[in-house]
Amino acid sequence: MHIMEGQLPLIWSAFWFAFSIPVIIYGIYKLNKLVSERREVVPLIAVAGAFIFVLSSLKLPSAVTMSSSHPTGTGLSAILFGPAITSVLGVIVLLYQALLLSHGGLSTLGANTASMAIIGPFIAYIFYKSASKAGMNFYLNVFLATALADLATYIVTSLQLALAYHGDYGSYLESFAYFAGIFALTQIPVAIMEGALTALIMKYVIQIKSDTLIDLKVLSASAVTRLKETME
Amino acid sequence: MVQVLDDYAITSPLRQKNTLLKIAIASFGIFMGLLSSSPITPLFIFAIISFSIIFFGKIPIKTYLKILTIPASFVITSAIIIAFISGSGQNLFSFEIFGHTFGVNKEGLNMAILVLSRSFGGTACLFFLALTTPMIDLFAVLKMTKLPDSLIEISMMMYRYIFVFLDVAMGIKYAQTVRLGYRDFKTSFRSLVMLGANLFIRSWEQGEKLYLSMNSRCYEGKLVMYDEKRSIEIPEILLAFSFFTLVIAIFYFTRDVVLF
Numbered sequence: 001m002h003i004m005e006g007q008l009p010l011i012w013s014a015f016w017f018a019f020s021i022p023v024i025i026y027g028i029y030k031l032n033k034l035v036s037e038r039r040e041v042v043p044l045i046a047v048a049g050a051f052i053f054v055l056s057s058l059k060l061p062s063a064v065t066m067s068s069s070h071p072t073g074t075g076l077s078a079i080l081f082g083p084a085i086t087s088v089l090g091v092i093v094l095l096y097q098a099l100l101l102s103h104g105g106l107s108t109l110g111a112n113t114a115s116m117a118i119i120g121p122f123i124a125y126i127f128y129k130s131a132s133k134a135g136m137n138f139y140l141n142v143f144l145a146t147a148l149a150d151l152a153t154y155i156v157t158s159l160q161l162a163l164a165y166h167g168d169y170g171s172y173l174e175s176f177a178y179f180a181g182i183f184a185l186t187q188i189p190v191a192i193m194e195g196a197l198t199a200l201i202m203k204y205v206i207q208i209k210s211d212t213l214i215d216l217k218v219l220s221a222s223a224v225t226r227l228k229e230t231m232e
Numbered sequence: 233m234v235q236v237l238d239d240y241a242i243t244s245p246l247r248q249k250n251t252l253l254k255i256a257i258a259s260f261g262i263f264m265g266l267l268s269s270s271p272i273t274p275l276f277i278f279a280i281i282s283f284s285i286i287f288f289g290k291i292p293i294k295t296y297l298k299i300l301t302i303p304a305s306f307v308i309t310s311a312i313i314i315a316f317i318s319g320s321g322q323n324l325f326s327f328e329i330f331g332h333t334f335g336v337n338k339e340g341l342n343m344a345i346l347v348l349s350r351s352f353g354g355t356a357c358l359f360f361l362a363l364t365t366p367m368i369d370l371f372a373v374l375k376m377t378k379l380p381d382s383l384i385e386i387s388m389m390m391y392r393y394i395f396v397f398l399d400v401a402m403g404i405k406y407a408q409t410v411r412l413g414y415r416d417f418k419t420s421f422r423s424l425v426m427l428g429a430n431l432f433i434r435s436w437e438q439g440e441k442l443y444l445s446m447n448s449r450c451y452e453g454k455l456v457m458y459d460e461k462r463s464i465e466i467p468e469i470l471l472a473f474s475f476f477t478l479v480i481a482i483f484y485f486t487r488d489v490v491l492f
Contacts, residue, residue, distance in 0.1 A: 006354030046389030204429030
């Protein structure tokens with residue numbers, strides 16, 4: 001869910017750039033630190049970014065609405081790499097989506113980064129970490145974390161539009177309700193679909209290539225063996 | 233095969249022009265469109281830029297109209313919402329659903345038209361850049377800036393692998409489709425899961441191979457690129473300059489114009 005070019009007034013575009021840039025700088029700092037420790041992560045992260053881009057260009061089958069809806073992939077990336085690196089990957093993916101597919105725009109890049117690459121993944125990550133500490137079922141956890149990332153993205157986008165466009169003073173809430181209400185028609189089914197898709201993708205990955213998940217510290221080795229046992 | 237805007241950029245006749253000039257034109261258009269408080273400036277930018285995309289960039293009109301519809305649905309939905317929510321005063325028309333009155337007033341309608349025209353103006357400028365400048369040329373510009381190397385390196389490798397994986401994904405999808413994998417909702421969901429999982433595993437293996445192959449070619453955290461020098465010619469400067477002055481003049485004279 002992107003805000004298209006020219007949809008935000010200049011002042012709000014600038015505001016969201018000011019919000020996003022420090023986070024991205026922090027993400028780059030984290031990334032550089034990781035790269036200096038383990039040089040092999042550069043190609044891996046680049047390839048993961050390309051994977052997110054391709055995943056987000058696939059159309060989800062949509063039973064509820066006829067509109068084309070696609071996954072964002074940011075929830076998956078947040079679970080795999082953490083929110084800091086996801087924000088850096090997200091900003092590059094958003095730039096490519098704008099320049100290669102004309103989803104989103106350049107002046108709204110800051111706003112889209114805030115919703116899709118920063119706030120959504122951050123919430124997904126917090127949820128995933130705390131739920132796995134609480135001992136929630138891994139697939140349910142992935143499902144909920146990814147769906148939450150999508151929902152958070154869509155709510156922040158509605159909020160961004162509501163802040164920029166509203167009626168008289170004090171009607172922010174009302175205009176937020178309008179935007180959120182209308183976009184909910186397409187975005188809630190998308191969130192549920194993407195959650196289910198990501199959870200099932202994880203199941204395949206555990207079956208076939210579970211060692212990458214251990215490498216990335218998504219799951220501990222004992223958790224993987226337990227999950228594999230339940231499959232048989 | 234997925235068509236991306238870059239495919240047009242690589243064969244564009246404007247590709248040989250100076251990248252910085254193209255970036256300047258596109259960002260100037262976007263900026264002035266957002267600055268403008270009347271819909272005339274963005275619409276003027278839209279007209280001029282669309283003309284240059286079709287006439288100088290040699291993009292077929294049909295193709296151009298088709299790619300313009302990509303952002304259209306989101307833009308139009310939000311313009312309608314904006315018409316209903318913003319502004320105050322006398323309603324031009326209104327109706328009632330579930331006891332709640334929905335109305336559009338003058339201010340709201342003007343705002344919606346302004347946002348719509350800004351989106352079209354901005355989108356045209358974005359297309360101007362996307363349809364004439366391949367990413368490779370933009371990387372050269374990024375390298376000139378002070379952006380950290382790791383960020384640019386990752387963007388470049390990502391760019392390369394986007395196309396590799398798009399091909400893989402389309403291949404898998406085609407194979408699934410001919411085996412009736414997208415017959416109904418349930419099968420298409422199952423197929424999509426398999427596609428996503430396979431793509432993930434393949435991309436992971438590809439990443440490991442990429443690291444090995446780059447290491448064996450002495451990768452030290454820096455990819456060196458050949459940057460073609462493209463000079464700006466005088467007619468181009470004049471054209472860009474007249475575009476800038478025209479837009480500024482129109483911006484100045486139409487700043488108080490409202491449609492309704």
